[in-house]
Amino acid sequence: DTAVSQTPKYLVTQMGNDKSIKCEQNLGHDTMYWYKQDSKKFLKIMFSYNNKELIINETVPNRFSPKSPDKAHLNLHINSLELGDSAVYFCASSQVAGGNYEQYFGPGTRLTVT
Amino acid sequence: SQQGEEDPQALSIQEGENATMNCSYKTSINNLQWYRQNSGRGLVHLILIRSNEREKHSGRLRVTLDTSKKSSSLLITASRAADTASYFCATDKGSSNTGKLIFGQGTTLQVKP
Numbered sequence: 001d002t003a004v005s006q007t008p009k010y011l012v013t014q015m016g017n018d019k020s021i022k023c024e025q026n027l028g029h030d031t032m033y034w035y036k037q038d039s040k041k042f043l044k045i046m047f048s049y050n051n052k053e054l055i056i057n058e059t060v061p062n063r064f065s066p067k068s069p070d071k072a073h074l075n076l077h078i079n080s081l082e083l084g085d086s087a088v089y090f091c092a093s094s095q096v097a098g099g100n101y102e103q104y105f106g107p108g109t110r111l112t113v114t
Numbered sequence: 115s116q117q118g119e120e121d122p123q124a125l126s127i128q129e130g131e132n133a134t135m136n137c138s139y140k141t142s143i144n145n146l147q148w149y150r151q152n153s154g155r156g157l158v159h160l161i162l163i164r165s166n167e168r169e170k171h172s173g174r175l176r177v178t179l180d181t182s183k184k185s186s187s188l189l190i191t192a193s194r195a196a197d198t199a200s201y202f203c204a205t206d207k208g209s210s211n212t213g214k215l216i217f218g219q220g221t222t223l224q225v226k227p
Contacts (some may be wrong), residue, residue, distance in 0.1 A: 004156070031213055041200060043157075043217040056214050090156055097213040099145045099206020100164065105156035 003027050004106040006091050012112045013081055020077045021109045023091030031055075032074040033092040033103065034066060043090070049074055050097045081113045120203060120218040128226050133190045135221040137203030138183075144206050146179055147215065148188050151200045160188075160201075195227045 004025045013019055025032060033056070034046040048056035049068040063079040074091060091106040121136045137146070144165050149157040163170045163179045163186065170177045176189040190197055200222045204215040 033213070041151075041220050041222075043202065043220075045214055045216075048213060050213075055212050092157075094213050098211060099143075099213060099215065100162065101213065102147065102159035102162060103157075103213070103215065105149075105158070107156045108154075 004091055004093055004104050006089075006106040006109050008109060009107065010110050010112075012114065014114055015081055015083060017081050018077070018079045019081060019111070020075055021089055021091075021111075023074045023076070023106055025072055025091075025093040025104070027093055027095075027104060028072075029093040029095050029104070030071055031094045031097040031101075032068065032071070033094075034074065034076050035090040035092060035105075037088045037090060037108070039087070047074075047076075048097065055097055078111075081111075083113050086111055086113045120201075120221045122221060123219065124222045124224075126224040126226065127193055129193060129195055131193055131225075133193050133197070133223055133225070135188045135201050135223070137186045137188070137218050139186075139203075139205045139216075139218075140184065141207050143181075146177075146186050146206075147204045148175075148177060148186075149202045149204060149217075151202065151220070153199070157202065190223075193223075193225045195225050198223060198225045 031050045033048045037043045047066040052068045065077045068074045088108045092103040094101040094103045147162045148160040151157045174191045179186045200220045202220045203218045
């Protein structure tokens with residue numbers, strides 16, 4: 001069984017559109033994360049939720065809005081997509097929120113904005 | 115700003131050789147983790163070392179941590195073609211209660227059969 005799953009795996013869309021990426025974990029973890037990996041493989045935290053509560057909110061355009069309906073799901077909605085949003089977006093989870101816990105990553109969603 | 119920097123950015127070795135990757139960071143930490151990323155896949159956790167530890171082993175992996183130099187190294191012994199991947203260090207930047215990790219830029223390792 002897949003521990004952390006994301007849909008879709010690939011997303012190609014035009015500038016100005018709105019899109020969502022879904023993430024689910026079946027590990028029973030309390031904490032979930034969204035990361036953005038750019039073309040140079042630089043990985044940056046965007047958001048984190050702990051038991052449906054937002055605990056990390058990095059300097060991200062407010063066009064990006066995370067939503068956690070329950071602790072097993074963390075979705076990412078992006079409004080008015082721009083060319084610079086093209087990247088691979090990774091969802092991850094950890095047992096609890098803490099730097100001493102390993103994070104489990106999903107397979108990534110490659111977003112291409114044309 | 116980026117916390118970790120890894121060196122080298124790319125490394126190419128023959129199967130059976132050892133591979134050493136280095137990571138430097140800027141601020142104090144509580145924990146440092148290493149992750150592997152195969153091409154087109156998500157990251158996989160390899161090993162975690164705490165700030166009061168100096169060395170840790172896991173199978174063919176050996177991680178060292180020198181907090182006085184703010185650096186860590188990952189050694190893969192007897193490398194295999196399957197070890198070909200990008201390797202990232204990640205630190206918690208001293209604030210370990212949120213799970214926020216700052217990743218280095220990664221080392222791309224190619225192991226030639």
